[in-house]
Amino acid sequence: MLNTLKAYVGEYKKTAIAAPIFIIFEVILEMIIPLLMSEIIDNGLGTGNINYVVKIGIIMLLVSFASLFCGAMAARQAAIASAGFAKNVRAGMYNHIQEFSFSNIDHFSTAGLVTRLTTDVTNVQMAFQMIMRMFTRAPITLITAMFMAFMINSELSAVFLVALVFLGFVIAFLMTRVGPYFRAMFDQYDALNASVQENLTGIRVVKAYVREDYETKKFKKASEALCRFAIRAEKLMVSMMPTMQFTVYACIIAISWLGAQMIVVGDMKTGQMMSLFTYTMNILISLMMIAMVAVMLSMAKSSAERICEVLNETSNLTDKDEPVMNVENGDISFEDVCFSYHGDPENLHLSHIDLNIRSGETVGILGGTGSAKSTLVQLIPRLYDVTSGSVKIAGIDVRDYDIETLRNEVSMVLQKNVLFSGTIKENLRWGDKNATDEDIVRVCRLACADEFIERFPDKYDTWIEQGGSNVSGGQKQRLCIARALLKKPKILILDDSTSAVDTHTDAMIRKAFREEIPDTTKIIIAQRVSSVQDSDKIVVLNDGKIDGIGTHEELLKTNAIYREVYESQQKHSSDDTESENTSESLEETETSVESVKGGETDER
Ligand SMILES: Nc1ncnc2c1ncn2[C@@H]1O[C@H](COP(=O)(O)OP(=O)(O)OP(=O)(O)O)[C@@H](O)[C@H]1O
Ligand SMILES: [Mg+2]
Numbered sequence: 001m002l003n004t005l006k007a008y009v010g011e012y013k014k015t016a017i018a019a020p021i022f023i024i025f026e027v028i029l030e031m032i033i034p035l036l037m038s039e040i041i042d043n044g045l046g047t048g049n050i051n052y053v054v055k056i057g058i059i060m061l062l063v064s065f066a067s068l069f070c071g072a073m074a075a076r077q078a079a080i081a082s083a084g085f086a087k088n089v090r091a092g093m094y095n096h097i098q099e100f101s102f103s104n105i106d107h108f109s110t111a112g113l114v115t116r117l118t119t120d121v122t123n124v125q126m127a128f129q130m131i132m133r134m135f136t137r138a139p140i141t142l143i144t145a146m147f148m149a150f151m152i153n154s155e156l157s158a159v160f161l162v163a164l165v166f167l168g169f170v171i172a173f174l175m176t177r178v179g180p181y182f183r184a185m186f187d188q189y190d191a192l193n194a195s196v197q198e199n200l201t202g203i204r205v206v207k208a209y210v211r212e213d214y215e216t217k218k219f220k221k222a223s224e225a226l227c228r229f230a231i232r233a234e235k236l237m238v239s240m241m242p243t244m245q246f247t248v249y250a251c252i253i254a255i256s257w258l259g260a261q262m263i264v265v266g267d268m269k270t271g272q273m274m275s276l277f278t279y280t281m282n283i284l285i286s287l288m289m290i291a292m293v294a295v296m297l298s299m300a301k302s303s304a305e306r307i308c309e310v311l312n313e314t315s316n317l318t319d320k321d322e323p324v325m326n327v328e329n330g331d332i333s334f335e336d337v338c339f340s341y342h343g344d345p346e347n348l349h350l351s352h353i354d355l356n357i358r359s360g361e362t363v364g365i366l367g368g369t370g371s372a373k374s375t376l377v378q379l380i381p382r383l384y385d386v387t388s389g390s391v392k393i394a395g396i397d398v399r400d401y402d403i404e405t406l407r408n409e410v411s412m413v414l415q416k417n418v419l420f421s422g423t424i425k426e427n428l429r430w431g432d433k434n435a436t437d438e439d440i441v442r443v444c445r446l447a448c449a450d451e452f453i454e455r456f457p458d459k460y461d462t463w464i465e466q467g468g469s470n471v472s473g474g475q476k477q478r479l480c481i482a483r484a485l486l487k488k489p490k491i492l493i494l495d496d497s498t499s500a501v502d503t504h505t506d507a508m509i510r511k512a513f514r515e516e517i518p519d520t521t522k523i524i525i526a527q528r529v530s531s532v533q534d535s536d537k538i539v540v541l542n543d544g545k546i547d548g549i550g551t552h553e554e555l556l557k558t559n560a561i562y563r564e565v566y567e568s569q570q571k572h573s574s575d576d577t578e579s580e581n582t583s584e585s586l587e588e589t590e591t592s593v594e595s596v597k598g599g600e601t602d603e604r
Pocket of ligand 2 (some may be wrong): 306318373374495496
């Protein structure tokens with residue numbers, strides 16, 4: 001774990017080393033002050049030599065200033081090094097997360113990743129700063145002060161040893177007890193973040209379903225659990241302070257008692273006694289610091305482990321040594337493909353899929369909710385890798401391609417798609433950052449997005465809010481299709497991407513595809529038969545298996561599921577046409593595959 005994190009100190013290594021060096025000087029200078037004090041009392045004031053008092057006084061002042069300067073420098077260097085270290089760790093984690101495959105992301109929750117990137121890194125940053133400052137300062141102070149104290153009076157200093165052993169036990173006991181509470185506390189942080197994130201991203205749904213009370217209760221529960229563990233940890237921690245104070249005062253009483261007797265018999269001078277007191281305080285304060293840092297470290301250890309889990313997660317999307325850099329054409333073949341999200345061959349989400357698609361073909365995919373339509377197409381651009389079998393493009397296994405080349409040639413409009421805050425143009429240029437304005441207008445025309453964009457006052461410079469919240473569902477879908485088209489891919493996959501678009505526009509988009517991008521292989525997942533019925537072939541999926549492949553006419557004759565879906569949608573649309581003869585009403589009430597199969601349409 002330390003080795004993993006050490007690498008992230010990076011360019012701040014020098015600063016990180018400078019901080020403890022300044023501290024060493026600060027402590028040494030600080031330790032000289034009590035000695036000078038005892039000189040003033042015993043040899044200056046004691047003998048009435050004022051000149052000597054002034055001389056030593058000036059030296060004392062200079063030493064104090066030098067010590068102050070070193071202290072300030074140490075604090076500055078430690079702050080720079082720890083902030084820089086945190087920056088590097090965050091950048092490292094963030095870049096690593098970008099390489100994650102979908103299954104890596106499934107492994108950590110999004111909220112978990114957020115906590116790790118924020119709270120956990122801050123904990124480790126604080127601990128690193130503490131280590132640089134306190135962990136050098138405290139042991140050095142302890143050792144120097146002990147050494148000085150023993151020099152002054154070794155018999156009296158034995159008192160410290162007793163205190164040291166006692167405090168050692170107390171710290172060790174607290175460390176072992178408090179550690180598990182901190183770990184539990186961080187897991188609760190994840191739960192809390194998950195609750196907040198889910199609520200805020202889905203705030204519109206929460207409001208639409210008047211679920212504010214439920215959400216508030218959920219948040220309260222997570223926050224109370226966090227509070228409970230924090231209180232447990234703090235309860236243990238509060239016992240630390242009285243124990244420390246008890247030890248400090250016990251030491252002072254013992255030293256005063258024994259020291260006074262020594263002064264009376266003449267074994268020790270008053271000045272020496274004074275400096276011994278100062279050293280006592282130094283020793284005990286450093287013990288206190290060590291205890292505090294120890295607690296902080298046990299907390300940071302849990303955080304560091306959680307950070308390293310992310311940093312050490314190996315992405316299961318690795319390129320071959322000599323990847324293929326060119327996708328020849330849009331031929332796709334699935335050869336005995338089995339897939340499980342959990343990599344478990346006993347619990348397959350897709351089983352034994354054999355499917356051949358020729359370059360330039362339009363293929364429709366139909367099936368009920370959860371029949372693995374999205375799962376099937378996600379294997380083509382390697383959003384997930386097959387569990388067994390192989391997916392080939394132009395006769396080459398997708399795992400042999402350079403991942404960037406592959407994803408540039410296979411453009412996929414995801415079912416849960418998002419737009420980002422920025423103008424329409426900026427959003428579309430995700431597809432191709434060098435696209436000209438003409439390219440953008442062309443793809444928008446293909447995706448039938450031009451008609452509504454032209455109606456916006458700012459046209460292509462219209463600002464899109466985060467998540468595309470200021471455009472309608474159908475408009476968002478058309479923008480996402482345009483973005484995918486801008487890549488000029490060899491394979492275009494639309495995962496239920498026209499579900500919110502009216503049937504007329506849907507047909508126009510398909511017509512544009514047919515005429516303008518005839519060489520691109522098009523895979524269209526849809527709930528409406530009308531969206532796929534003119535495809536070259538239609539694949540009917542059921543429960544992770546292919547139930548039938550054929551053209552619309554063939555499937556009507558041979559496939560029961562297809563026929564049932566078609567007939568029910570025909571029936572509903574004719575009912576509607578009779579009652580209200582508008583094309584918009586068709587799409588509102590058309591029966592989807594889900595409702596035929598008794599499923600529930602999800603919220604999009
Ligand atoms: N990330 C995931 N981790 C684990 N299981 C998943 C994951 N995504 C989907 N599944 C499961 O895989 C199965 C197929 O899901 P998939 O999303 O492919 O269905 P679909 O046919 O696209 O459904 P829909 O029409 O609702 O989009 C479902 O049983 C689902 O629970
Ligand atoms: Mg799906």
